[in-house]
Amino acid sequence: MPELASGAVVLILTGVLGYLLGSIPFGVLVTKVMGLGDLRQIGSGNIGATNVLRTGNKPAALATLILDGGKGAGAVLIARAVAGEDAAQLAGLAAFLGHIFPVWLGFKGGKGVATFLGTLLALAFPVGLAACATWLLTALISRISSLSALVSAALAAIWAGFLGHGDMVILIVILATLVFWRHLPNIERLKAGTEPRIGGKK
DSSP states (O other): OOOOOOOOHHHHHHHHHHHHTTTTTTTHHHHTTTTTGGGGGGGOOOOOOHHHHTOOOHHHHHHHHHHHHHHHHHHHHOOOOOTOOHHHHHHHHHHHHHOOOSSGTTTOOOOHHHHHHHHHHHHHHHHHHHHHHHHHHHHHHHHHHHHHHHHHHHHEEEHHHHHHHHGGGHHHHHHHHHHHHHHHHHHHHHHHOOOOTOOOOO
């Protein structure tokens, strides 16, 4: 953990801002604007980029991926500019929680993978890049988005320690645990061999 140098009020404000930013359901908004219907009624019902891809609209899926990652990165960068590294990590955690528990959707959100990766990229670019590369390599081999997310989340803390960012390990472990928790149904389908592949329709 980084040294706690920011005041309580600053930490609370950056946490609230991070949560509200993370709560923006970009997948739902993008599909609605592009006339693709209610994302929550499509495929798995998840609000993330993988489910947007099931609409067959790759630009919409890419936009959702970038925006969901961007809100995690944005929360971190704003908090870092206003306060410091302690506020940046708190804002990243808050943005992630906002994505999986968005106030605008009755606290029923996504699985947080893009926001997780965006947060890591903003906190420490080498760590985020390694996590993204892990996701991509696993996806290329398996063509299973959930498995890619799980492998990336599982190895992220190791990457942080290896790349000299040990102060991020506790945060990453918390985020990775939440990623695994949100993927429990996927883990069961992976065990059963019934998990959909990237680009497939559920």
